[in-house]
Amino acid sequence: MSWILLIEQTLNGLQFGVMLFLMAAGLTLIFGVMGLINLAHGSLYMVGAFAAAAVAAATGSFVLALVASLVAAAFAGVLIEVLVIRRLYDRDHLDQVLATFALILIFSEGTRWAFGSFPLFLDRPEYLAGTVTLPFGIEYSKYRLSLIGIGLLVAAGLFWMIMRTRIGIRIRAGENDREMIGALGVDISLLYTLIFALGAALAGFAGALIGAIQSVQVGMGEPVLILAFVVIVIGGIGSIKGALIGAVLVGLTDTLGRFLLPQIFGLVMTPSAATSVGSSLASMSIYILMAGVLLVRPKGLFGGA
C-alpha cells in the first residue's frame, strides 16, 4: 500500500464529504426550522444536474450550466414548497414522508418522460480537466480538487450567512421558536419559502457538480439523499456544524473503507475472500457508523434538545 494512494483516497473522501454537505445542509436547515422531513431533496439534486446538463449541451458553458442548476433547483423548490410542502408543516412525520415520497415518484417519472431513460453527460470544463501536482509529488484531479474548494467556500459562506446576517438571525430564531418570530413581525411563510429555496439551490448545485463526475440520470438523487440523511442523523438534525462534520466523516468512512477494508482483510484471508468480505463490509460501513453514533448519542453528535 502506497502512502500516495492513501492520500489520494483521503482527498476523494473529503471531496465526497463536502458534496454531501451541500445536500445535508439544506436538509438539516429545512428540518431544523420547519420541522419537515423532505425525501424529495434528492429530486432537487437531480433537477439541478439535468438543468446543468441541458444548458451545457445548448451553450457549451460550464459556468452557465452551474447557474442553471442553481436557478432550476431553487425554482423547483419554490414551486413544491408553495404547492405541497407548505401544507405539511403542521402534519406528523408520516404524512411528510408519504407526501414527499409521492413527489419523488412525480419528479422521477416526469424527468424520465422529458429526458428519456438514457443517462446524459455533463463534461467538466477544459480548464479543470487533467491533474495538478500537489506537494510530495501527488498527482490529483484538478476538478475534484476544485470541488473540495467550492464545497468549503460554500460551507464558509453558509456559516457566515447564518451567523452574521439578518436572514441568518431569522433562521436561527426560527429554529428556536417559530411562533415567537412570527409574533415579532417576521413574515414566516416567506422565510420558509426562502429557506426551502436555499436548500433546494444547494442540492441542485451539488447535483450539477457531481453530474460532471458521474452520469446524469433519473434516480441519481436517491442514494445521495439517503447518505445525506445518514449525515444529518450523525451530526444531529438541525445543526449545520453537525452536518459539516457528519458529511466529512461519512465521506471519509465510505471512501477509505472501500479502499482499506479489503486490504486489511487481505492480511488474514485469501485475496478473493478478502475482496468480497471487505467490499461488502465497506458498503455497510457508514450505516454501522450511524448505528454506533446513535447508540451512544441518540440525538446525534451535535443534536440539542
Add this chain to the structure above:
Amino acid sequence: MTKETLLNAVLLCLLLAVPLIAWVSDEPFIITLTTRAVIFAIAGIGLNFALGFGGLVSLGHAVFFGIGGYVMGILAYHAQTYTPLMEWPFAVEGTKSMLIVWPVAVVVSGLAALAIGALSLRTTGVYFIMITLAFGQMLYYFTISWSTYGGEDGLSIYVRNTFPGLNTMDPIQFFAICYVLLLIVLIGVHCAARSSFGLMLRAAKQNEERVQAVGQGPYRLYLIAFTISGAITGLAGALFADLNRFVSPTMLSWHTSGEIMVFVILGGVGRVFGPVAGAALFILLEHSLGGLSEYWHIYLGAILLGVVLFARGGLYGLLAGREVAHD
C-alpha cells in the same frame, strides 16, 4: 354490523371472486395479479401492526420482506442444487417444502426485527424513521455484494415450493394458499389488536406517559409490536419470492419500503383491513394506469399526494367513516 365490517366482508369476497371468475374464464394473468395483491396485503398488514397500532413509522420494512424472500430463495437454492446449507456445527439441507419455509421465514425475519427494533427503538421521531431506513440500506447493500446468492442479479428458483396435496404451479391453487394465509393473518391481527397487548399498544401510541404510569414500559410494547410486524412482513416476502420464483436485492430497496407504506396509507392507517384495501387498490391502479401510460408512477404520485393532503383516512376513511372506538 358496522359499515366497516360490511366493507371488510365485501373486500374479502371481491378478492376471492375475481380470481375465481378469472379461473373459470381461463385468464391466469388476472389470478396472478390478485395473488400479488393478496401477498402485498399481508406485507401491509405487517407494517400496519407497527405503524398503525404502535405509531412506529418504519421506513425499512423492505428488509423483512427481503429476508423472508431470501430465506425462501436460499433454502430452495440449496434444495435444487443438492448442496447442504451448512455442515457445521450440524448439517442443514435446503428444502422445497412450504410448511418448513414459512416458519423459518417468520422466525428469521422476526429475529431480524427484534434486533433492528431493539437498536432503533432507542430513538424516536425522525431519528427512528432515519435509522430504520439506514438499516434497510445496510442490508440492501449487503445482499448486493453477497455473491454466494447471486449478488445484484438475484437468485432464480426453477419450481415453486411444494405444499402437500396441492399443485403449487397452478395459479389458482397457489392463490388459494396465499388467500388462506391472508385470512389467518387477518384473524391473528384482529385478535391481537383487541387483546390487552393491542389495547396497551394503542394506548402507548396515544400517550406514552400514561401507559408508563400504569406500569407498562412502552419500549417493551413497541419492541414486541415491531417484532410481530417484521415477522408478518417476512412471511409475505417468502410468498412473494415463491410467486415470482425469484429473489433479488430489489425486494430490500427503500422503494419497496415506501410501497409497503403506500398500501397501508391508501387503505387507511390503523385499520385491520386497511392494507388489504390499499394493496388491492395499488394493484388495480398499477394495472389500469400502467396500461394507460408508461409513466404511470406520475399518476400514482399524484393520487398518493391527494390522499395524504386531503383524504387522510385512506379508502377506509372515505367509505367507512372515522374509526369507531373499541368496546
